[in-house]
Amino acid sequence: MNVIKITPRGYCHGVIDALNMAQEAAMDPSVPRPIHILGMIVHNEHITKALVDLGVITVDDKSKTRMELLDTIKEGTVIFTAHGISPAVKEKAQAMGLNCIDASCRDVLTTHRLIEDYASQGYEILYIGKKGHPETEGALGVAPGTVHLIQDLAGLEALKVGTDKLMITNQTTMSLWDVAKLARSIQEKYPTAAFIKEICNATQIRQEAVATKAKPAQLTLVVGDPYSNNSGRLAQVSEELADVPAKRIASLDELDLKWLDSIDTVAVTSGASTPTAITKEVISFLEQYDKKAPETWDTTSKVRPDQILFKRKH
Numbered sequence: 001m002n003v004i005k006i007t008p009r010g011y012c013h014g015v016i017d018a019l020n021m022a023q024e025a026a027m028d029p030s031v032p033r034p035i036h037i038l039g040m041i042v043h044n045e046h047i048t049k050a051l052v053d054l055g056v057i058t059v060d061d062k063s064k065t066r067m068e069l070l071d072t073i074k075e076g077t078v079i080f081t082a083h084g085i086s087p088a089v090k091e092k093a094q095a096m097g098l099n100c101i102d103a104s105c106r107d108v109l110t111t112h113r114l115i116e117d118y119a120s121q122g123y124e125i126l127y128i129g130k131k132g133h134p135e136t137e138g139a140l141g142v143a144p145g146t147v148h149l150i151q152d153l154a155g156l157e158a159l160k161v162g163t164d165k166l167m168i169t170n171q172t173t174m175s176l177w178d179v180a181k182l183a184r185s186i187q188e189k190y191p192t193a194a195f196i197k198e199i200c201n202a203t204q205i206r207q208e209a210v211a212t213k214a215k216p217a218q219l220t221l222v223v224g225d226p227y228s229n230n231s232g233r234l235a236q237v238s239e240e241l242a243d244v245p246a247k248r249i250a251s252l253d254e255l256d257l258k259w260l261d262s263i264d265t266v267a268v269t270s271g272a273s274t275p276t277a278i279t280k281e282v283i284s285f286l287e288q289y290d291k292k293a294p295e296t297w298d299t300t301s302k303v304r305p306d307q308i309l310f311k312r313k314h
């Protein structure tokens with residue numbers, strides 16, 4: 001099988017920073033126990049499981065807000081995830097006497113400061129994002145009542161604001177092209193709205209790479225967790241901009257060999273929170289795969305938990 005290995009792929013700086021902070025907390029005996037993470041530290045189940053082995057408890061329920069999840073933590077340490085956190089949640093955690101570690105991505109914090117600055121000047125913020133995503137939840141909480149979530153054209157049509165002082169920004173892991181398109185529609189309705197694009201650099205360069213490098217392939221495999229928004233956007237970019245069908249898999253175990261029946265070239269990329277070992281295993285499998293040789297068909301993942309996180313010194 002011919003494999004196009006699209007780069008860059010794998011952990012972005014926000015994920016690296018968050019994982020380092022979680023591992024350092026787990027290895028530091030002075031950090032109050034138990035150690036909890038408020039939601040998945042990044043959207044990857046393999047990372048969540050690896051952290052359990054270090055004694056770090058992930059408190060997650062997709063039907064609950066971060067504020068609601070916080071109520072289940074009674075003592076010890078709480079780590080806020082790379083997606084960012086509402087100031088109200090952080091203040092409540094501190095008031096509860098919890099030791100707080102903020103692993104928010106620096107790009108997300110830049111967006112928070114942008115919202116805070118414009119809101120203090122009397123602007124209404126039009127935020128392009130995905131409802132229910134923890135990054136969106138955190139951003140909306142920076143200036144409650146002032147930040148308006150817009151997911152699509154229907155949401156824009158329903159929106160009514162009573163001021164010309166408007167600023168448009170966005171969730172950092174959205175599709176670069178979707179955000180630009182929706183921002184143009186917003187500016188058609190509200191010509192005075194200023195657009196400050198906040199797609200993070202890691203997201204942008206990965207999407208641009210897929211848009212250009214996947215074209216010779218007959219299929220793009222995106223290695224990433226089902227809950228990873230940036231992984232989903234990579235699949236979208238492959239299909240809509242490179243015109244190459246895409247499939248998402250969390251690991252080699254999920255690869256369906258039927259997808260490879262009628263193709264000879266596959267492109268591989270991965271989300272910004274996908275462990276490198278998992279993506280490498282998928283690539284290695286594809287490179288040795290032979291449709292006529294059953295001994296090359298085993299899709300059982302052999303990645304160990306100790307290959308997921310970085311090697312840290314005690």
